[in-house]
Amino acid sequence: MTQALAPTSRIGILGGGQLGRMLALSAARMGLDVVIFDPEPDCPASRVAAETVTAAYDDLDAVAKFAASVDAVTYEFENVPAATAAAAAEHAPLRPGAKALDVAQDRLTEKTFLNAHGATTVAFRPVSTLAELHTAISELGLPAILKTRRFGYDGKGQAVIREMSDAEEALAAMNGQPAILEAFADFTHELSIVAARGVDGEVRAYPLSENRHSDGILRESLAPAKVSDETTKTALGMATRVLDALEYVGVMGMELFALKDGTLLVNEIAPRVHNTGHWTQDACTVCQFEQHIRAVAGWPLGDPVPHASARMVNLIGHDADAWEDWLKTPNAVLHLYGKRETRDGRKMGHVNVLGSL
Numbered sequence: 001m002t003q004a005l006a007p008t009s010r011i012g013i014l015g016g017g018q019l020g021r022m023l024a025l026s027a028a029r030m031g032l033d034v035v036i037f038d039p040e041p042d043c044p045a046s047r048v049a050a051e052t053v054t055a056a057y058d059d060l061d062a063v064a065k066f067a068a069s070v071d072a073v074t075y076e077f078e079n080v081p082a083a084t085a086a087a088a089a090e091h092a093p094l095r096p097g098a099k100a101l102d103v104a105q106d107r108l109t110e111k112t113f114l115n116a117h118g119a120t121t122v123a124f125r126p127v128s129t130l131a132e133l134h135t136a137i138s139e140l141g142l143p144a145i146l147k148t149r150r151f152g153y154d155g156k157g158q159a160v161i162r163e164m165s166d167a168e169e170a171l172a173a174m175n176g177q178p179a180i181l182e183a184f185a186d187f188t189h190e191l192s193i194v195a196a197r198g199v200d201g202e203v204r205a206y207p208l209s210e211n212r213h214s215d216g217i218l219r220e221s222l223a224p225a226k227v228s229d230e231t232t233k234t235a236l237g238m239a240t241r242v243l244d245a246l247e248y249v250g251v252m253g254m255e256l257f258a259l260k261d262g263t264l265l266v267n268e269i270a271p272r273v274h275n276t277g278h279w280t281q282d283a284c285t286v287c288q289f290e291q292h293i294r295a296v297a298g299w300p301l302g303d304p305v306p307h308a309s310a311r312m313v314n315l316i317g318h319d320a321d322a323w324e325d326w327l328k329t330p331n332a333v334l335h336l337y338g339k340r341e342t343r344d345g346r347k348m349g350h351v352n353v354l355g356s357l
């Protein structure tokens with residue numbers, strides 16, 4: 001029997017970026033104190049948290065001390081080192097657990113795991129050498145995408161292969177790291193499902209969103225996505241099987257490709273709150289950040305039903321300079337992350353523009 005944490009309990013969060021910041025804000029509203037662990041003292045989350053521990057993620061003594069000072073530990077990024085997660089889990093419940101990190105950190109492990117649990121993906125092959133790459137291309141066909149197995153995000157560490165002659169350059173772009181060749185998904189649109197699992201195993205999911213990327217970075221989400229009941233059912237089924245198999249506690253994002261014939265393929269999972277779930281902040285009574293904190297605290301999950309439709313617009317780099325215009329836009333809710341330096345490609349904030357359902 002898992003005990004629900006009492007209000008005023010302390011939640012530790014590994015990582016202090018914008019996701020940690022928005023988790024801390026939701027936790028604070030519910031009377032919970034957040035302790036952020038981040039190497040950067042002036043990180044976005046530190047300025048809204050009860051406390052911040054400034055240390056490197058591989059400083060395991062600092063991680064142990066941090067975890068011993070809180071009632072549960074969670075994280076806002078999937079590349080938490082395994083040793084860090086293990087050190088934290090010795091002193092407090094780690095939610096989601098280490099298995100979710102293990103699966104999400106390596107694209108090969110992830111796709112193998114997903115397929116084993118009825119969440120279909122594109123065909124894929126592990127690749128380390130040019131000979132392996134040539135064989136994989138002849139098996140999967142072209143175009144195909146070569147990706148590093150680990151540490152890729154927002155389209156980084158990826159190369160599209162259109163002709164056999166692109167193979168060598170694509171492999172060189174992996175910088176000697178183990179890679180995976182993925183068949184190209186000829187999708188009509190990209191969707192995602194953001195779902196939560198509580199300590200008691202209950203699963204609750206928000207409606208799907210439709211997502212538009214450019215240069216590998218999410219630009220906009222429209223929610224609820226205009227998809228059939230069948231599509232929603234398929235996505236929910238895949239998310240539920242994965243959450244159960246991971247004995248997951250918290251919110252997970254699952255990115256999907258929708259093909260012309262209605263097939264849904266999973267691109268990847270994120271063991272954390274997700275950029276494509278930001279629309280829930282203003283269109284749902286219980287947003288993804290509150291939902292995650294509720295799960296981590298062992299509290300009942302909230303109702304994921306929206307009361308409005310939303311267009312979430314990411315403010316990337318100098319997009320955020322238009323913040324005053326967004327303040328004057330009807331039905332728009334501005335979220336800025338408090339980052340002091342604007343850089344190209346950096347997520348500075350987002351806007352939720354609400355409409356009727």
Ligand code: AMP
Pocket residue numbers: 122145152153154155156182183184185186190213216255267268
């Ligand atoms: P990822 O870093 O894997 O999330 O990929 C970033 C973006 O690249 C995705 O949102 C897609 O737009 C595109 N992409 C990734 N993998 C594939 C694939 N196998 N087929 C087609 N497009 C892809």
